Each structure stands twice: as structure tokens, then as C-alpha cells.
Amino acid sequence: MTGMKELKKELAKYIAANVCGMIGLSCYILADTFFIANAIGANGLTALNLALPIYSMVHGSGLMLGMGGATRFSIARGQNQQRMADQIFSQTVILYGIFGVIFVLSGLFLSATFAGWLGANTEVFEMTRVYLQVILFFSPAFMLNDIFVCFVRNDGAPRRAMCAMLLGSFSNIVLDYIFMYPLHMGIFGAVLATGCAPIVGIWASHGHWKKKDCGFHFRRTRPEGKIFRGILALGVPSLITELASGVVMFVFNLLILNLEGNTGVAAYGVVANLAYVVTAIHTGIAQGTQPLISREYGRQKEDHMKKLLELAMLVMAISSVLIYLIFYLGADPLTAAFNSEGSQTLQKIAVHGMRLYFTGIWFAGFNIILAVYFMAQERAVPAQILSLARGFFVIVPVAVILAKGFGMTGVWISYAAAEGIVAILGVILYKKKNGFPKKAASGII
Template sequence: MNNHPVLNRLDTESVGKSFVRYLIPSIVGMMLMAVNIVIDGIMVGNRLGSVALAGVGIAVPVYTIFVATSLWIGIGAATKYSIEMGAKRTEEARIVFSNAITSIFIVTLIIAIVAYINQIKLAYALGANSDTYVYVADYMSIMLIFGFIFTIENVFSVMVRNDGGPNLSMVALVITSLVNIALNYIFLFKLDYGVKGAAAATVIGAAIGIVILSMHFFKKESNLRFVRFKFDYKLLATLLVIGFPSFLSEVGFSVFTISHNVTFKYLAGTDGVSAFAVLNYVHSVMLLLFLGMGGAIQPLISYYYGAKDNHKMTVTLRLAIWTSLGAGILFFFIGLNASGPMVDLFGNFPSEVRAIAIPGIKLFFIAYLFMGINFVMMTYYQSIGQIRMAIWITSAREIILLLIILAILPRIFGLNGVWLAIPLSEFIVLITIIYYQKARD
């Protein structure tokens, strides 16, 4: 393996070309991952029914917590790594990578052990009831035992992309998704393993993703290396601060899921939870596409920031904002015109479930007009070290403002108030971003 630094293409390549080179693999990879999530839901819903689908939806935050933890350290490490590489400090960048991998493995094991010991209490805290508990428990147990696989795969994917390997990250996501889809079909429809089979398929797909991503370390153009290091608590603290907005973003998704599950259970029972489960699968698709846009600009912004190239940073940000706005408008019109077919994809649900889900999707999709820009700006602030603003965006949109709005709107508008909580939250956050930017200028 090569132990010498390799010239980075970002030093000589145009901003537009670099943006497209990172954007397309990131979007394609996330699209395949999104399709994977949707097909998971379609298979579970069609094979096991709406109650099983609701149970898996309730258990999803367990998976999300592992992803959140990996991104907390992983995005922090990737951002610091790219800044160091932009400043031509290759050895320091490799120490960042080595510290990050070791830290995430240890942290993941601790989380898994604590959660597994308390999994019954955890299941009911997430919104399980007598109907859904068995499905929640089956899915959750697999996720807790093998959670470290998801965290290692996520960190590898982020670091490889920041080391100039966006195409390999995409290939890993594509193959992971295809393996998961194939195994879901086998485990659910052929072997009748139930929701445990769906969880196992996800784990096996992630493990194969790790193997594929590991190929990057043997490429000549790779700068990523494991090196000897002394565990640096100060460095870890720095990574945790930088990566905290990404952690909050994933935790926010868990808060969003749990708060909506609990609210729908209170207002509409299992039918409401099933309707939300459908929306949540669809929302995961849109969310991943926006994350793909953020994932595309993070390596670029961090590298240009380290290289002190403000012009390239500005051009990259503008390209990302316009791209996310166009995507948001497209998603909004899809929601308006295809909410019925979306629900039908996940199974032949009772009319009560459809009556809640179809109008709900139309209302919820208003959020996508603002969400993409919020994601891009959060990534931008995080990548240049303005962590407080990045934290505000992530904490406000799916935690602080969401919970306040969710406590008020349903009392006034009923179920429609629940669906409108996220759109209103995203809109308010966007207004604060505009105000902040004007104050800076």
C-alpha cells in the first residue's frame, strides 16, 4: 500500500465538475438505499400485514440511533480529515481516521449492550402496544446484536467519500441495497422468517458493504491509512463537536418517528400508526436524497475551507441550494399527485388506514419545499466550523420546534395538525437561516 500523500483532484478541477462528480454518485447511492427501504416496507406490508409494518416502523429508531452515533463521530472525522488534507497535513489526517474507527467501535458496543439489557422497556417507550410488541421485539433484537456492523459501514462510507472515492461509496451502497432486497424476498417469502428475516437481510447487506469499501485502502490513489496513534481525548472531543449536528439530525429523525407514533396511537390507534408507517417509509426516501446532496458537498466545502479557497466554497454552496430547491419542488408535486399509489404500494390496507395516509402525505410533502435548503445550509455551517448554527438547524427542525408544534397543532386541527407539524417546523427554520445569513452579510 502507498504511504505517501496523493495529489487531490480538487486542487485542479473546476467547482462545477467536482460538484457533479460527487453529487451523482451520492444521489445514485442514496436513491438505491431509498429504494431498498421502500421495498423493505412493501415486502413486510404485503407479506405480514399492516400491524407488522407498524411494528417495524416503531423499531426503526433503534437502527437510527446506531446510524446517528456513527455519523456523530464519522462526519466529525470526515470533516476534520478533509480540512487537514486541504491544508496538506496528510499524517494528521490519518491519525484522525484511526482515532475515529477505534472510538466508534467501542461506543457502539456499549450502546448495544445497554439497550439489549433493557429492550422490553425500550420497545414500549418507542410506542409499542399489545398488537405490535412481538414485531418490535423481533426486529429490535437483531438490530441490537449486530448494530456495530451498521456503524462501521457508515464510517467507512463517509471516510472513503472524503478521500476521493465517491464512486466506490456509491457502488457499496448499490450492492448493499441489492443484497438486502434479494435476501428480504428469500427470508420473507421463501423461508418465512418474519420480521427477523427482514432485519437479518439488512445486517448481511451492511456487512457486504464493509467488504466492498475496504477495497479503497488498497488503491494507489488512496490517502486513507490506519496508523499507530495514542488515543487523543482532545481530538475525540473535537470530532464530537464537529459531528454533533449530524448526530442530532439522526436523533431528530428518531424523535420525529417516536413522537408521531405516540401521537397517532393516541389520536387514531393502530390504524394511525400504520398510516404513519407508510409515510415514514416514503419520507425516508426523500430524506436520503437530501442527505445525498449534503453528503456530496461536505467533502468539497471542508477541503476548500482547509485550503482557504472562499470562492470555490461560495460557488459550491450556490449550486447545492439551487439543486435542493429544484428537488424539493419536484417532491412536492409528486406528493400532490401520487399519494394514493404510494399507499397502495405497501399493501392492501383497510379503508381506515388509507383515509388517514393519503391526505396526510399531501400535507406532509409541503415540508420538502424547505427541507432541502435546510439540509444544505446545515452541512455548509458544519463543514466550515460554525457548529452553533448547524446545531440550531438540526435541533430545531425535528426536536425543539417539532415538539412544540406537535403539542399545539393537533389540538386545533386534529390529525391534519400532526401531518403539518414538520412542514411548519421546516419553514420556521428556513426563515431563521435567511435572517442569520443577512446578519452575517
């Protein structure tokens, strides 16, 4: 049996590997932001920012399938049910195929419609449409990469999962430079580089599948609605966590367009893309604890589960302090790195916004970790409530109300205000749902 000392060592290994990998994954878009800002300018940055909610949808769907399937897989393995573990992986792949077809068809026929819905005006419409179409075309690669990373990590190979994410990110940076500078491919080059990156990640992680001790295998099977529902129920919080970024971005884009126009949206793009990195760190901490919590849940070790949650929250709190100090003290040079045209308006808006917006990172980290904690032990309802609250039901009205009352300052502080409200809800849910169920994995296993 795993003692507390060994559990801490395992947690450190999983969190370190997963945070590094998630930072690499978040750099897909951060690299695009940097190269587009410097090669195309503010309009390119605005187009990218308008298109990012769709990327959040694609990436969130991949994490929904990967996290939902891998959580079920970990519980099955913890109970020594290998046949069920293989069945869960196979059903996850079937779901992946369904989602992939939907996204590709949407890209072929609806990319212009999406660009209009997202608020693209005549100056940035075509760039936004191109970015959306290519991202949706490559959506099967993004989702399969997410699925492989989740299953490989939950199969006891967090370092391989980390390497897959980092290699994909590194290839994106290299291809961004090649496509946008020597080849002068513009925004199409940026999104093409982003689309190719997960293919590199898939190549890096698929070797685990060939190992003799690989714990998951694809077996020919019919779709099973009960397993589908179980995977989706546990994966929805991961989808909502990603969609939260997209929804916040969409709402903020519309509010800022009315307040400061395209320059304001470009300034918000700087802050929002740095926020992707912060969310990736928090998500990395949360997902690093998930395989261990699910395993201990299968073993009925409640004290171990609570200790893992406490340690994850401690790591999050310390890292959040360091992150905020970096953004507060380095707001000027960080903004300047994405402000190739030297716009004083953009610089002023982004620097002011960065220092206000990131006051909410402690609350956001708390909410992300707590939602994954619920999900890891098959408590889908509180996980979904928490995720929906932070992604939709709180942030939207708070942002609208504060923007109306305080203008741009209201927009920036709405993130912290909304996450703080949701954190209070999270504490209430934790206290109400803290009883340990008599039988683990009661859903499909």
C-alpha cells in the same frame, strides 16, 4: 488551482454519486416496509414504525463519526497534513469501537424496555422487541459502513462509496424476499436482511483502503480527547439530522396512536418511510458538497464555498419540486403498494397525509444543506443550533399544538410549519456567521 468550471463538474460528480448512494441506503428500511406490509400486514408495519427511532440512532451515530471524522480528514488533506489525516481516521475508529459496544449491550439487555418506551402494545410488542434486538446487534456493521463510506467519498472516490451503498441496498432487497417468502421468517427475516446489508457495503468499500493512493490509514494510537471532541462536534449535526427523523416519528406515533390507533400509525409508517427517501436525497446533496467545501475552506477560497452552497440549494429546489409532484399525483398508488390488506381507513389517512406532509420538503432540504455547510467549515455551533432546532426544539411543540388544534391534519402540517420556522432561523445564522475566519481548521489542526 481549481477553477469555477472544474468546481461545478466536481460538484455534479459528487452530488450524483452521493444522492444515488443515499437513496440506496434509505431503501434498507423502505424494502423492509414493503415486504413487511405485504407479508405480515398492518401490525408488522406498526412494529417496524415503532422501532425505527432506534435505527435512526444507530445510523445517525455512524454518520456522526463518519461525517465528523471525514470533515476533519478533508481539511487536513487540504493543508497537506497527512499524518494528522491518519490520526483523525484512527481516532474515529476508536470512537466507533466505544459506540459499538454500547449499542450491542443495549440490544442484549434493553430491547424489551425500549419497545415499551416506544409505545408498543400487546399486539405488536414482540415484533417490535425482535426488530430492536437484531438492529442493535448489527449496529457495529451499520456504523462501520457509514464511516467507510464517508472517508472513501472524502478521499476522492465518490463512485466507490456510491457502489458500496447501492450493493448493500440491493442485497437487502434480495435477502428480504428470501427470508420472508421462501423461508417464512417473518419480521425476524426482515431485520436480519437489513442487518446483513451493511456487511456487503463494507466489503464493497474496503478495497479502497488497500489502494496505494488511499489517503487514510489506521495507526496504533492512544485515545485523544481533543480529537474526539473535534470529531464529535462536527459530527453532531449529522446525528441530529438522523435523530430528527426518529424524534419526529416517535412524537407522531404517540400523537397518532391517540387519534387513529394502530391503523393510523401504520398509515403514518407509509409516509414516514417515503420521507426517509426524501431526506436521503437532501442529505446526499448536502454530503456531496461537504468534501469540496471543506477542501476550499482549507485553501481559504470563500467565493468557491459560497458558489458551492448556491449550486447545492438550486439542485435541492429543483429536485424538491419534482419529488412533491410525484407524491401529490401518485399518493393513491404509492399508498396502495404498502396496503396489502386493502384497508380503506389506512388508504384515506395516508393519501391525505402524504399530500400535506411533503409540503415541507423545500424547507427541510434548505436546513439540511445549510447545517452541513456550517459543519464543513468547522462552524460547529451554528450547525448544532440549526440541527437541534429542527430535530427537537421546534418540531415537538409545533406537532403537539397543531395536533391538539386540528387533529390529524394538524399532525401532517406540523412538519412543514416546523421546518419553515427553522429555515428562518437558518437565514439569520447564515447572515451572522458569514464572515470568513482568518485561520482555517483552528480546532485540532
